[in-house]
Amino acid sequence: MFLDSDDVVGGTSPRLARRLVTMSTAGRARAFARTSLAVFALAVAARVVSVDALESLTSRAAALASAAPDHPMVERAVEALVRLERAIDATFERLWTEVSENFHPFVIAGPLTFAYHEAVYFGAWTPWLAMDRFDYFKRWKIQPDKTPSREMVMKCLIKLLKSHVFIQLPMQMMFYFVAPYFGFSLALDALPKSRDFLWQIPVFFVIEDFYFYWIHRFLHHKSVYKYVHKIHHEHKYPFGIAAEYAHPVETFFLGIGTLLGPLFFAKHMVTLWVWLFFRLVETVEDHSGYDVPWNPTNLIPFWGGAVHHDFHHKTFEGPYSSVFTWWDWVFGTDKEFRAYQKKLRSGKESWAYPAVFRGAPNEKSLDESKAAKKLN
Numbered sequence: 576m577f578l579d580s581d582d583v584v585g586g587t588s589p590r591l592a593r594r595l596v597t598m599s600t601a602g603r604a605r606a607f608a609r610t611s612l613a614v615f616a617l618a619v620a621a622r623v624v625s626v627d628a629l630e631s632l633t634s635r636a637a638a639l640a641s642a643a644p645d646h647p648m649v650e651r652a653v654e655a656l657v658r659l660e661r662a663i664d665a666t667f668e669r670l671w672t673e674v675s676e677n678f679h680p681f682v683i684a685g686p687l688t689f690a691y692h693e694a695v696y697f698g699a700w701t702p703w704l705a706m707d708r709f710d711y712f713k714r715w716k717i718q719p720d721k722t723p724s725r726e727m728v729m730k731c732l733i734k735l736l737k738s739h740v741f742i743q744l745p746m747q748m749m750f751y752f753v754a755p756y757f758g759f760s761l762a763l764d765a766l767p768k769s770r771d772f773l774w775q776i777p778v779f780f781v782i783e784d785f786y787f788y789w790i791h792r793f794l795h796h797k798s799v800y801k802y803v804h805k806i807h808h809e810h811k812y813p814f815g816i817a818a819e820y821a822h823p824v825e826t827f828f829l830g831i832g833t834l835l836g837p838l839f840f841a842k843h844m845v846t847l848w849v850w851l852f853f854r855l856v857e858t859v860e861d862h863s864g865y866d867v868p869w870n871p872t873n874l875i876p877f878w879g880g881a882v883h884h885d886f887h888h889k890t891f892e893g894p895y896s897s898v899f900t901w902w903d904w905v906f907g908t909d910k911e912f913r914a915y916q917k918k919l920r921s922g923k924e925s926w927a928y929p930a931v932f933r934g935a936p937n938e939k940s941l942d943e944s945k946a947a948k949k950l951n
Contacts, residue, residue, distance in 0.1 A: 660770060663769040664766075664768055664769050667769065667845060671766055671845055680751065680761050681748070681751050684747065684748075684750050684761070685747045685748040685750070686744070686748075688750075688844070688847070688848070688851075689739075689744045689747045691848060692739075692743070692747075693739065695852050695855045696819070696855045696859065699815065699856045700815035703815040703863040703864070704728075704815065707722055707723070712867075715865050716864060717864055717866055717881060718812045718864060718889065721812035721864075723810070723814045727810070728814065728816075731810070731814075731817055731820050732816060734820060735816055735819060735820055738821070738826060739819070742826050742827070743830070746827065746830055750834070757838045757842065759837075759838065759842050759844070760842055760844075761843070765843055767845055767846050771841075775840060775841055775850070776849070776850060778836060778840060779835075779837065779854075780853075780854075780857075780899075781899075782835050782836045783832050783835065783854065783897065783898070784896055784898040784902065785902065786831075786832035787829065787832050787895075787897040787898075788896045788903070790828055790829060791804075791896075792893075792895045802822075803822045804821075804825060806820070806821060807820055807821045807822070807825065810888060812864060812885070812888065813863075813864055813884070814862060815862055815863050816859070816862075817862050818858040818859050818861065833850075833851075833854055834847075837850055857897075857898065858897065860872070861879070861880065861881055861884040862881070862884060862888075863881050864885060866882050877901050878898065878900070879896055879898060879899060879900045879903075883896070883900065883909075884897075886911075886912050887912075890911060890915075892911045892912070893911065894908060
């Protein structure tokens with residue numbers, strides 16, 4: 576099977592798109608398998624590189640910059656990066672000193688991490704909640720005529736808080752006893768460097784996305800769906816906090832996927848907190864129901880975003896990935912999504928991904944929504 580150029584997933588460069596279009600399904604599978612192995616190999620290689628080696632590399636770069644009088648901009652840029660890194664590391668060290676001196680490790684790994692999760696999760700939802708209250712933002716609403724009611728949000732919120740307190744909080748407390756077996760640390764002398772986050776966070780996203788794809792796809796099997804995953808799909812037009820609205824079994828197994836990267840590649844609570852921030856913001860955005868033009872993820876190749884996941888909630892079909900688009904493409908579980916997008920781009924509907932760019936205004940649907948309100 577071959578793809579039309581319009582079917583290639585968003586964020587792909589024209590040259591790469593042309594190459595992908597001419598590849599067979601087996602060829603695409605092999606190419607992405609090699610890419611995945613390469614990413615994993617790079618992650619392992621980066622993990623085994625010591626902090627001393629990285630510091631030596633930075634020192635050499637600074638020395639080269641200082642020895643290059645013809646390139647003062649390079650020297651200033653390197654010095655600025657070194658100062659920024661030191662400032663960030665000093666901030667992390669100061670904050671973690673306060674935390675480790677005032678709280679028992681059990682409290683840090685359990686209740687404190689839980690409180691941090693709640694603050695980030697509901698904080699990430701706040702902008703999307705505010706946007707639901709203004710018609711102006713409906714131009715970027717994926718389903719502009721579908722806004723969650725107050726009752727729907729309150730029902731979700733109450734069930735969600737119960738799930739967080741009675742499922743997630745105990746899981747966080749269990750983490751305190753499990754983490755030492757993986758070499759996880761809360762020690763100040765093992766504090767990670769900020770530069771480590773530059774490779775760790777992308778690698779964590781790749782690991783979590785692969786794990787999520789297969790668990791999510793399994794949850795849609797007819798023998799499992801109605802008992803577990805059906806709860807999450809009560810919302811055909813999702814909103815931010817619906818991201819973690821799920822059955823306890825689903826919460827448990829998907830939560831494991833979130834911990835895999837830090838457990839195997841980081842082994843420090845600070846890294847887990849930094850990763851949780853990005854992961855929670857991403858999953859809330861996926862369920863926001865909006866595709867805004869100023870979202871930084873629009874610049875990331877193969878990023879699925881709210882458009883992919885909103886379609887999944889609307890149709891109960893693929894895509895199944897949480898972050899990237901490649902696994903659905905390789906395994907053919909985004910065919911309905913690509914066919915629907917092709918239909919939208921043909922002019923039969925008013926909105927498409929990507930129309931010209933991510934976050935294209937949904938002007939026609941917005942006008943239709945306003946007209947329907949006037950008639951009612």
